[in-house]
Amino acid sequence: MKEKSKRQTDPALVQARREQVLSAAADCFRRKGYHGAGMAEISKTAGMSAGHIYNYFASKEAIIESIIEQDMEKLFSIFQEYEDQPGDLVTILLDGLDYAVEHHTDVNQGALDLEMFAEAARNDKVAEQLRKSDCYAREKMRNLLLSERSLIKDLSATELESRIEVMFAMINGITIRKTLNPHVDKAMLLLALRPAMRVLLIPF
Template sequence: MAEKITKRHADPALAEARRGQILIAAADCFRRKGYHGAGMAEISKTAEMSAGHIYNYFASKEAIIEAIIERDMEEMFSIFQQFEDHPDDLVSVMTEGADEGVEHSMDKEQGALQLEMLAEAARNPKVAFLLQQSDTHARDKMRRLLTGERSLIKDVTDKELDGRINVLFAMFGGLLLRTTLYPELQKDTILLALKPALRTLLMPF
């Protein structure tokens, strides 16, 4: 079946508000029902608008997933930008910023949605591509940050830098699984071990 074409909207602010309303509703449905269990009827009911109205903003469920991924990526990039703009040394800035990263990674609602998208990626090549593309952009952004003048590891080899970036991402990404398997896990406990490990990765060996 051909995808429906989303319409142009005369009021950009209203359109953005409607898109946000749909994304919040869809994320809630995906968490509760799973990607396949949450049809457009369920999403429209949660968003309190007709399915036809939703199609004015998103051509398909995959388009909604894509927008959720883009939103999450923009949030991540805003954190990277804060690191870049802060005048203090990069190691201190990123270590202190770990608090926000850990809190986000241990958010149960966000984690449930992320797990559902990862599960769908195992079945759906398009969703897998979108998540992989988001990860590539995030790694590229981190690479630019760690090769900048304020970085203490700007001169390491590309292979070593790639390894450090992937370990950094694995540390935060793995908290999603730890929180799911160990619900009593506390942020303060994680930060006691994570901050020294983060400093090690951001400094020459």
Template sequence: MVDEAHTANRPTPESRRQQILDAACDCVRQAGFHGASMAEIAKAAGLSVGQIYRYFENKEAMIAAIVAQDLAEMREKFAEMESRPGTLLDAITEQLPEAVDKCFDPGRAALVMEVLAEAARNPKVATIVRAADEQERAFATTMMARSRKPEWSDAEFEARCEVVGMLFDGMMMRAVNHPDTDREALARVLDGAIRQLLG
């Protein structure tokens, strides 16, 4: 019975990976990509460095896992919007207050800025980030194609989708530069901008 209880309380590989990723995110937010050593990540996770390396070869592998989580979350959100009644554009704009709050979350914004800064100088991280962006654009373009006007060329439609992406990416920079922005007002103006771009 004791052995069974001990086994039941043992962390699963998935929960251990998540424990490490959560610690890595905290360390990167606080000290930056280079400042967050594997030793510090291990300490924050309450594990040894050897245990960390059983799950992740290096910090780039951790970034790949964090990015993969974000993509999975985005895929679920897109699927949820597509399943809602009404127009797709209404479904998108209904999500704006939640999306604005997410972009203005200081911890998330700090982590994204750190990863992007590292991607600008580290080819391995750049490859991870660009591959994720390509997938994200594919999800968004497929979804937004339902609102596409027939007179839009492929280039114009892709540019309109790109501008929508720029609005959301830019919000995370504004979260660092101007964290006290009136989010309700911002969501209202974004609603009009997105309807203008895609409606």
């Protein structure tokens, strides 16, 4: 009995089970949409009972919130790398476009992102989570662009925010472009994106 209790409360096991559910749910959301993927479908894909899933997530909404939280953790890691990496900030951010474009041209990731955006249009809680994530990303970028290494640290607050919004619009828009034009690829996008982004990272 004690051994069973230990297995159930082992943090590593709990985390592994949560990851298993999140991966299965993401797959279901991509294939069938948020509303089309019920807990029965998610449990089947995850290979565990719906009752077992409820030990880790209170609802389907809690699952999608956790998926968004995972994305926030990835963002934290990426921006932390930017902050810790020595050297020219413009070069560091332009080099980071490789990962950003690869992420946003990934068909599976794009399908999941679009599904979450669609759910946000009708679900205030999901919308709040996505806006929180976006706010966090903009704050981290703002901090980088106000640092001593930035060439545009002396811009007015309004102009700095304007540039950040355009940067994010270009990156986030890649998902839609990939959906509408499946033939677009990373190399093609980077050809124009790098010089366009460079313009926003230096004084006009």
